[in-house]
Each structure stands twice: as C-alpha cells, then as structure tokens.
Amino acid sequence: MATCFMQVYCSADSLMPKNNFRHFVRCMRMDKHEEKYCPRCSQSFTCKVGDIASCQCTAVQLTEKARIFLSKTFFDCLCKDCMMKINQETARASAYHFPTQKEMFIEGLHYYKENGYWVFTELYHMLRGYCCGNNCRHCVYGFSKTNKIAI
Structure with a gap:
C-alpha cells in the first residue's frame, strides 16, 4: 500500500489505498479543526x-x-x-522612536521601576525590533525557555 501524498495532513484511518483520490478528498475534508x-x-x-x-x-x-x-x-x-x-500596538509603536540614549527613556512608556530595577515595557521591546532571548517579562515576541534553541 502506498503512503498518502498528503501524509502531513492525513489522519484518516482508511482501508482504501492511500494514493486513492477519494482518500485525498476525505483527508482534506472541510471539517478538520483544531x-x-x-x-x-x-x-x-x-x-x-x-x-x-x-x-x-x-x-x-x-x-x-x-x-x-x-x-x-x-x-x-x-x-x-x-x-x-x-x-x-504596531500602529502605536510607529509614533515613537527606540531610545538610544538614557535621556530618551520615558518612565511609564519604555520602562517602569520595580524594586530599584528597570522593567522594560512591551512597547520598548517592540521598538527594539527583535527578541534578545533573555526570557523578558514583557516579551512581545513570544519567547520562552522552551524555544531558546531557535534564537
């Protein structure tokens, strides 16, 4: 029996040959939802x-x-x-520039202070334009320790 040429999407447990057109149609049914x-x-x-x-x-x-x-x-x-x-957020970010000098940072916009440390906001991360891979609290790029290899 040949393998389904749509095997990436195929989950149908069928007795018909996997290269059969009806099998293809069954695999690509419009009711496949996740x-x-x-x-x-x-x-x-x-x-x-x-x-x-x-x-x-x-x-x-x-x-x-x-x-x-x-x-x-x-x-x-x-x-x-x-x-x-x-x-x-991307429309809002376009109204601001990435701060390149300490004097350009605006508290409450680019960062806030917590226990004496600067915590960068989502806007700051978006303006920076890339993920640093440090698992930042307000990372807008969806980074987590589990995808660290991707950086």
Missing part, C-alpha cells in the same frame, strides 16, 4: 485548518507593520483579539 490556546493570552479558539477561509484569523486584516512584526515572533496561531491588539 482546538488551540492563544500563546499570548491563553484564550481558547478553534483553528479551522480544513477551511482556512472560515477561520477566525481571517476576520482580522493585518497591517503591513503587524505582518512584519509577526514574522519576527515565535508565535503559532493567535486568537483574533490578540491579532487586533498587535495591529493597534
């Missing part, structure tokens, strides 16, 4: 991999800045609420 959790906010949502045109992510029209930002992240699928927030 229950996922947004890696940004932990909200559950349904990813409609079998019907991408009906997926919740297509309800959000991402800006070019948001697309560029997301291409630099470690995120898998995001919920539509987080995608809308990323659209807003």
